[in-house]
Amino acid sequence: MEKKKIDFELLIYENENELSQNDKKLLEKAKEAMQNAYAPYSKFKVGAAVLLENGEVVQGNNQENASYPSGLCAERVAVFHAGATYPGVTILAVAIVASSSLHEVTVPAAPCGNCRQSMIEYEQKQKSPISIILGVPNGPVYKCASMSDILPLAFNSSFLSDS
DSSP: OOOOOOOOOOEEESSGGGSOHHHHHHHHHHHHHHHTOBOTTTOEEEEEEEEETTSOEEEEEOBOOSSGGGOBOHHHHHHHHHHHHSTTOOEEEEEEEEEESSSOOOSOOOOOHHHHHHHHHHHHHHTSOOEEEEEOTTSOEEEESOHHHHSTTOOOGGGTSOO
């Protein structure tokens, strides 16, 4: 038997004022997107902002539906929109902010499994890391250098072919 430990570095900032100006701007864009989320059922609003290599920022927010599986998370809305609008342009970073009208969200919420899988696909396709910035409206900010940090044993295209 072989035993391996998989870990990653997570930067924890007390608040957004400790971020670089670029990261702070991206987080603000995610907050802006969060305000327009459609979350009448969960009351849990999420906004995402994707920074592209060409300087463009693409926003997304969660879109719920009474038939829950039909909704879509903010991260996938933003990343898919970026992929459709700017095909082939490298994604540098994704900022994600979450809040709830039912209770105070005091720690950043990480992407769900579907969003992690979708974002890792872009990271693998572009062969360069996508940094993740996670925040709440008034609280700590988490940052990690790569999607692969938060999905270390990712499913990828190599499982689907013999090449």
